[in-house]
Amino acid sequence: GENVEQHPxxxxxxxxxxxxxxxxxxxxxxxxxxxxxxxxxxGPQLIIDIRSNVGEKKDxxxxxxxxxxxxxxxxxxxxxxPEDSAVYFCAAPNDYKLSFGAGTTVTVRA
Amino acid sequence: EAEVAQSPRYKITEKSQAVAFWCxxxxxxxxxxxxxxxxxxxxxLLVQFQDESVVDDSQxxxxxxxxxxxxxxxxxxxxxxxxxxxxxxxxxxxxxxxGTGWGTGExxxxxxxxxxxx
Numbered sequence: 001g002e003n004v005e006q007h008p009x010x011x012x013x014x015x016x017x018x019x020x021x022x023x024x025x026x027x028x029x030x031x032x033x034x035x036x037x038x039x040x041x042x043g044p045q046l047i048i049d050i051r052s053n054v055g056e057k058k059d060x061x062x063x064x065x066x067x068x069x070x071x072x073x074x075x076x077x078x079x080x081x082p083e084d085s086a087v088y089f090c091a092a093p094n095d096y097k098l099s100f101g102a103g104t105t106v107t108v109r110a
Numbered sequence: 111e112a113e114v115a116q117s118p119r120y121k122i123t124e125k126s127q128a129v130a131f132w133c134x135x136x137x138x139x140x141x142x143x144x145x146x147x148x149x150x151x152x153x154x155l156l157v158q159f160q161d162e163s164v165v166d167d168s169q170x171x172x173x174x175x176x177x178x179x180x181x182x183x184x185x186x187x188x189x190x191x192x193x194x195x196x197x198x199x200x201x202x203x204x205x206x207x208x209g210t211g212w213g214t215g216e217x218x219x220x221x222x223x224x225x226x227x228x
Contacts, residue, residue: 006152034216043114043201043219044153089152097166098217100152 002027002094006101014109019077021104023090030092033066033073038087080108112136114220116202122226128190131223135204143217144177144187145201153201159185192227199224
């Protein structure tokens with residue numbers, strides 16, 4: 001099955017700075033890479049995803065980059081705000097099953 | 111906005127007791143998932159349904175866990191008997207019919223059922 005590793009496990013940034021989270025995956029056939037955000041007491045929610053036919057995708061202050069050769073993808077959050085504080089999970093599929101990374105707890109300091 | 115409904119939100123039980131969790135997916139979503147999330151870890155897939163059929167239950171501890179989706183709509187996850195190590199958040203998610211090529215597409219998660227086994 002797919003093995004997804006996520007780093008770092010915790011990340012503290014000053015408000016306004018950027019945050020970067022990296023994930024690696026093992027299954028070279030994986031072709032869809034979503035990122036989920038989980039706020040306290042809630043279920044994860046999709047914030048951005050990328051498919052293997054593109055190398056980068058942006059949505060306002062968040063972006064995801066994909067390097068299929070190296071089998072890693074990253075989440076970039078620019079101009080961080082207090083509401084960005086949450087746990088972020090990367091994921092990758094093995095056919096129809098989605099495997100999640102262990103998560104990164106992001107804390108934005110005011 | 112349509113949401114995945116789960117109940118109960120919190121459950122405290124003693125070991126060896128039976129517990130059950132219920133999930134009502136977003137209307138029209140053919141695929142339903144039960145994930146277990148241990149504190150500080152990512153969600154781990156327990157069972158995946160396509161309509162009323164089990165697509166994958168390879169990580170479901172079948173000696174004590176069971177799941178059903180009889181009419182292809184709502185679903186129940188049962189644990190009997192509960193063990194201390196079962197303490198976790200049980201997340202239900204749903205998505206449109208899963209095809210091939212682009213994996214699962216977007217999963218919509220409920221708020222989860224937090225289980226504490228004493």
